[in-house]
Amino acid sequence: MNRQLYRFFTKDHRRIEELLELATKNPDEIQMEYYQGFRAGLLTHIKMEEKILFPAAQKANGGVPLPIAAKLRLEHGALTALMVPPPTPSLIKVLRHVLDKHDIAEEEPGGMYDVCSALTQNQTTELLEQLAHVSEVPVHPHHPAAFALEAAKRALTRAGYDFDTVAQ
Ligand SMILES: [Fe+2]
Numbered sequence: 001m002n003r004q005l006y007r008f009f010t011k012d013h014r015r016i017e018e019l020l021e022l023a024t025k026n027p028d029e030i031q032m033e034y035y036q037g038f039r040a041g042l043l044t045h046i047k048m049e050e051k052i053l054f055p056a057a058q059k060a061n062g063g064v065p066l067p068i069a070a071k072l073r074l075e076h077g078a079l080t081a082l083m084v085p086p087p088t089p090s091l092i093k094v095l096r097h098v099l100d101k102h103d104i105a106e107e108e109p110g111g112m113y114d115v116c117s118a119l120t121q122n123q124t125t126e127l128l129e130q131l132a133h134v135s136e137v138p139v140h141p142h143h144p145a146a147f148a149l150e151a152a153k154r155a156l157t158r159a160g161y162d163f164d165t166v167a168q
């Protein structure tokens with residue numbers, strides 16, 4: 001199988017994880033310049049999957065949605081919602097938990113990236129070209145209101161996670 005798309009996305013996962021590592025070396029004092037880079041990186045990565053990779057795979061699958069895509073989309077929603085409130089140690093704990101599981105579901109053998117690569121194997125060059133031109137998602141200031149955290153908790157629930165349980 002053509003591994004170029006697989007490598008493109010997994011390399012981006014490692015780059016984003018590294019930014020989160022740097023941002024949270026001391027969980028009680030988050031390094032915001034790294035955290036902003038992490039937010040932009042994660043949101044742009046999700047955009048590349050939602051706007052380019054997943055639709056191309058679904059189209060190549062005769063328009064039929066891939067079974068794993070629904071859960072991954074709900075997790076994208078939850079991860080995006082977790083980028084809105086200011087980061088706290090419990091938010092970071094939940095974020096890492098969801099991100100780790102999400103990245104495994106995409107990277108594991110037979111996971112989303114394998115399925116997408118196989119379905120789009122005749123368009124690899126074209127897709128890589130489109131991916132190279134995706135503009136970075138601008139990050140907005142954090143929203144400190146309690147409802148931003150409540151919205152993130154609801155998005156997590158829809159994706160099958162309970163914030164308070166994971167945060168403990
Ligand atoms: Fe994803």
Ligand SMILES: [Fe+2]
Nearest residue numbers: 009045049106
């Ligand atoms: Fe991904």
